[in-house]
Amino acid sequence: xxxxxxxxxxxxxxxxxxxxxxxxxxxxxxxxxxxxxxxxxxxxxxxxxxxxxxxxxxxxxxxxxxxxxx
Numbered sequence: 001x002x003x004x005x006x007x008x009x010x011x012x013x014x015x016x017x018x019x020x021x022x023x024x025x026x027x028x029x030x031x032x033x034x035x036x037x038x039x040x041x042x043x044x045x046x047x048x049x050x051x052x053x054x055x056x057x058x059x060x061x062x063x064x065x066x067x068x069x070x
Contacts, residue, residue: 001041006057028061 001007020026030049041047051059 006052026061026063 030051031047053059
């Protein structure tokens with residue numbers, strides 16, 4: 001990764017069952033490390049992570065949607 005350049009990042013998550021109802025929200029927390037699984041980025045100092053949200057470089061979460069059984 002190059003500082004100042006926007007990049008597409010795909011983060012795989014473990015599947016966890018949850019049911020969200022209308023008007024409920026999901027919170028996404030982004031950190032610069034996953035202790036025990038991935039190395040810290042950057043290795044020293046304070047990480048600066050910027051999520052770009054504009055029409056030229058949009059950001060979005062893709063969450064699987066499964067309709068509940070009736």
